[in-house]
Amino acid sequence: MRGLDAVSFSIQAGELVGVVGPNGAGKSTMLKAMLGLIPTESGKVEYCTCPLHRQLEKVAYISQRSQIDWDYPITVWNVVLMARTRSLGWFRSPGRSTKELVKAALTRVEMFDLRHRRIGELSGGQQQRVFLARALAQQADLFLFDEPFTGVDKKTESIIFSVFEELRSQGKILLISTHEWGQALSQLDRLFLLNQRLIAQGTPQEVMTAENLRQAYGTHIPFHQDFDSTLMC
Ligand SMILES: Nc1ncnc2c1ncn2[C@@H]1O[C@H](COP(=O)(O)OP(=O)(O)OP(=O)(O)O)[C@@H](O)[C@H]1O
Numbered sequence: 001m002r003g004l005d006a007v008s009f010s011i012q013a014g015e016l017v018g019v020v021g022p023n024g025a026g027k028s029t030m031l032k033a034m035l036g037l038i039p040t041e042s043g044k045v046e047y048c049t050c051p052l053h054r055q056l057e058k059v060a061y062i063s064q065r066s067q068i069d070w071d072y073p074i075t076v077w078n079v080v081l082m083a084r085t086r087s088l089g090w091f092r093s094p095g096r097s098t099k100e101l102v103k104a105a106l107t108r109v110e111m112f113d114l115r116h117r118r119i120g121e122l123s124g125g126q127q128q129r130v131f132l133a134r135a136l137a138q139q140a141d142l143f144l145f146d147e148p149f150t151g152v153d154k155k156t157e158s159i160i161f162s163v164f165e166e167l168r169s170q171g172k173i174l175l176i177s178t179h180e181w182g183q184a185l186s187q188l189d190r191l192f193l194l195n196q197r198l199i200a201q202g203t204p205q206e207v208m209t210a211e212n213l214r215q216a217y218g219t220h221i222p223f224h225q226d227f228d229s230t231l232m233c
């Protein structure tokens with residue numbers, strides 16, 4: 001059995017919030033539960049006072065790299081174009097404005113030149129940037145990223161951060177899980193420390209205390225599912 005217990009938080013528009021915790025802490029589970037991708041026994045997730053799972057068009061979600069099928073024969077361009085299928089429909093060809101949007105997103109992450117490549121032929125960092133472009137093309141309000149910094153080089157990390165900064169200044173909500181404790185943490189407005197339950201939340205300085213880290217990384221805590229969060233617009 002897997003799950004989360006006593007996870008309750010709210011996030012304001014324009015906040016960049018990180019989720020840290022050991023392997024198996026429930027970071028990916030939490031993001032998926034927020035989207036309704038896995039069932040919860042209790043609790044709710046609201047955005048603008050309505051259930052988030054009924055407004056998924058407002059959410060851009062990038063899953064952890066290990067959970068993506070990289071052999072799927074699709075080009076970089078089409079991966080990003082897929083972000084528009086909800087508004088476009090599967091059978092309509094993209095118009096000029098959609099193509100412009102896809103081009104701008106790929107250019108933003110410096111991947112436009114590789115638009116004809118298959119996604120499986122890219123490096124890990126390049127793949128991460130393509131998925132970031134897809135999130136941008138979706139023009140979402142909320143961005144949930146599961147470990148965007150894992151396995152990426154400094155250039156990609158810096159592109160990701162500058163996109164995050166832009167999104168934050170546009171009043172978007174960003175929730176990212178990470179194992180990075182360096183520069184990544186210092187850029188976050190707030191941090192959630194998770195290990196099956198929410199051990200601490202606050203600024204990175206408030207959260208990363210020796211006692212909190214001991215609780216998160218040094219103790220086994222049994223699973224329950226109980227989940228509550230509010231996302232403000
Ligand atoms: N598909 C699955 N089926 C059953 N149990 C799973 C599945 N995915 C994860 N789990 C379990 O749920 C718990 C939480 O896993 P989760 O993937 O959310 O952790 P995480 O914090 O994202 O870890 P990591 O840092 O390794 O990505 C773990 O005990 C894990 O073994």
Ligand SMILES: [Mg+2]
Pocket residue numbers: 027028029064146
């Ligand atoms: Mg995970």
